[in-house]
Every structure is written in C-alpha cells, then in structure tokens.
Amino acid sequence: MKKILFFIAFIFTCNLVVSQIDAGSVMGLPTAQNNTEMNNITGATEGSFLYNIAEKNIYFFNGTAWTAPTNSFTNIYSSNGTLLGPRTLNGGGNSLVFNNLNVLQFFSNGATQLFATGALQLGSTGNSTQISGALGLTLTATSNGITLNGNTLLNNNLRVVGSFSDSSSNAGTNGQVLSSTGTGTQWVDPNLAEVINKTASYTLTSVDNGKVFTFNSATDVTLNVPAGLPVGFNISIYQINTGKIEIAGAGGVTVLNRLSRFKTAGKDAGAGLLCTSTNNFHLTGDLKR
Structure with a gap:
C-alpha cells in the first residue's frame, strides 16, 4: 500500500514540475539586433x-570576428552561398x-547538361534567350530531334556532320545544291536546268531565271x-506543239530582235531570252514574224 501511495505522489510531482515550464523558463542566447550591434560588442571571448x-x-566569436557556423543554413533568397559538395535536387514528380x-544564368567550369524525358523548352517572352558555351555547346535529342521556332541567327560558322534536309525533309543526293524556293528550300541539281511545262499563256517572274x-x-x-x-535574267523557250509562242514585253519593257521576229517558227522551234540591261531583252532563235 505504501508503495502505491509513493508512486502516485511521484507522478503528481512530475506533472507539477512539467506544467510549470513556460517561455520565461527557457534559457536563450544573448541577442544582437543587427550586424552593426554585433560587431560593436567589445570584450567578447573566443567561443x-x-x-x-x-x-x-547564430554567430560565434572566433577570437577575431563574429562568424556564422559553416554548416548553418543559408537563405538563398537573401544571400549568396557555396556548395560544400555535390548536390542533387529530386523533384519527386513535382x-x-x-x-x-x-x-x-547557368555557368559551369565543365559541361552544362539539361535533360528531359519529355519536352525541354527554353524561352523568353521579352528579350532574346541566349545559350552559350566557352568551349562548345552541345544540344542532343535522341529521337525527335531539336526544333527551333522563329527566326534563328547564327553569328559564326555552322558545321553539319549529318545530312541537311530541305523544307520537304529531303536530304538530297550527292552533288546537289540547296536552293531557295522563295518560301523554303529545295535540293536541286546544279548543272541541270529546271524544265517547266506550260499549256497556256504565262507571265514570267524572277524565280524563273535559268529555267x-x-x-x-x-x-x-x-x-x-x-x-x-x-539584268542577266535568261530563259530558254521551246514550242512542242502546233501553237506558236509570242514573246511580248509589258509596259516599259523592250524585247529586241535583229529581224523583228518575236514568234517561234513552228513545232520544235526554240528561242533564248536574255535581259541585257534594265527592262531591255534580246530574243534569239528559230523565230518568225
């Protein structure tokens, strides 16, 4: 019976002691309002x-100055910091x-790598987005390739190791050259003229040069x-049916021929047209009046 009473009294005493602990009973460190007040403390002892x-x-006095512990938390929102070792940020799907x-900005003394299992997008709604590397820059896409939307400016040399496709995703064949279509690009044979077949009257344009x-x-x-x-615009003309071809200049254009002949002579007749000066063209070939 005495043991039971003693145990009850012990529990009651412990609860009384615990219940009497409040904020005023907690021991705190000396405080300084700011760095100025801290650094003006005199007579501080090391430690x-x-x-x-x-x-x-929390700061400690190392005998010379007040210093934050090296392993203390640094708030990156208000101060700079230095990593003490390799770190990995795992987003956990977020x-x-x-x-x-x-x-x-991302700076690295070695390689800088950006990976994404899905889409990887770098962009800016305001000024331009710049990606640079002092020793080189590698962009790698293992399956669908890299897409650059909008105008792209290259300020230096460009080297293509693999194939170079035109607007229709055609890589061309050996010896072809990349030519502009006005709205895109197209691989063409450099030494072969493009043959254009017509069945009705036609008005020339600048893209017809050499055809x-x-x-x-x-x-x-x-x-x-x-x-x-x-000036220098030139084409070849061939009549392959019974209908003759008349070459006529629009307003302000002069078509010249020594014999004033401006029509093809008949089936299988051919002619050449060359712009020799501004809006002046010379016409030669198998012609008639």
Whole structure:
C-alpha cells in the first residue's frame, strides 16, 4: 500500500514540475539586433555565441570576428552561398518553375547538361534567350530531334556532320545544291536546268531565271515579259506543239530582235531570252514574224 501511495505522489510531482515550464523558463542566447550591434560588442571571448535577429542566424566569436557556423543554413533568397559538395535536387514528380526573373544564368567550369524525358523548352517572352558555351555547346535529342521556332541567327560558322534536309525533309543526293524556293528550300541539281511545262499563256517572274519553258498547246500562246526582272535574267523557250509562242514585253519593257521576229517558227522551234540591261531583252532563235 505504501508503495502505491509513493508512486502516485511521484507522478503528481512530475506533472507539477512539467506544467510549470513556460517561455520565461527557457534559457536563450544573448541577442544582437543587427550586424552593426554585433560587431560593436567589445570584450567578447573566443567561443562566445549570440543570435543575430536581423540575419536570423547564430554567430560565434572566433577570437577575431563574429562568424556564422559553416554548416548553418543559408537563405538563398537573401544571400549568396557555396556548395560544400555535390548536390542533387529530386523533384519527386513535382514542377520547378522560375517566374519573373530579370536574368537566369547557368555557368559551369565543365559541361552544362539539361535533360528531359519529355519536352525541354527554353524561352523568353521579352528579350532574346541566349545559350552559350566557352568551349562548345552541345544540344542532343535522341529521337525527335531539336526544333527551333522563329527566326534563328547564327553569328559564326555552322558545321553539319549529318545530312541537311530541305523544307520537304529531303536530304538530297550527292552533288546537289540547296536552293531557295522563295518560301523554303529545295535540293536541286546544279548543272541541270529546271524544265517547266506550260499549256497556256504565262507571265514570267524572277524565280524563273535559268529555267527551260516548253509550251504544249494546239493554239498560239503568249509569253509575257514584265518590268523589273534583273539584268542577266535568261530563259530558254521551246514550242512542242502546233501553237506558236509570242514573246511580248509589258509596259516599259523592250524585247529586241535583229529581224523583228518575236514568234517561234513552228513545232520544235526554240528561242533564248536574255535581259541585257534594265527592262531591255534580246530574243534569239528559230523565230518568225
């Protein structure tokens, strides 16, 4: 019975002691309002500790200056810091978003690598987005390749190790050259003229330079020569049916022939047209009036 009473009294005493602990009973470190107040402390002994309220950190006196412990937490939002070893950020399936940054820079003494199992996008809604490497820059996509949207400016040399495809995803064949179509690119044979087949009257454009025109019509047709074609513009013309081809200059254009003949002479007749000066063309070949 005495043992039971003693145990009850012991439990009651412990509860009483615990219940009497409050904020005023907790021992705290000396405090300094800010760095100025901390650094103005005189007579501090080596090994002294205090809490800097402005920095929200504990500092110790090393005999010369107040210093934050090297393993203390550094708030990257208010101060810079240095990694003490390799670190890995595991997102755990969550997103990492940087918003409203003035400048976002990644610098590395070695390689800088960005990987994504899905899409990897780098962009800017304001100024340009720059990716640079002092010793080189490698962009790698294992399956679908890399897509650059919008105008792309290269300020230095470009070297292509693999194939170079045109607008229709055609890599071309050996010896072909990449030519502009006006709205895209196309691999073409450099030494072969492009043959254009026509069955009705046609007006030339600047992209027709160097082409061969065949006209397959049973009735006469007209090949119109507009103003503004560049000096040196030249084409070949062939009549492959009974319809003759008349070469006519538009307003401000002069087509010249020594015998004033401006029509092909008949089936299988051919002619050449060359712009020798601004809006002046010379016509030669198998012609008639």
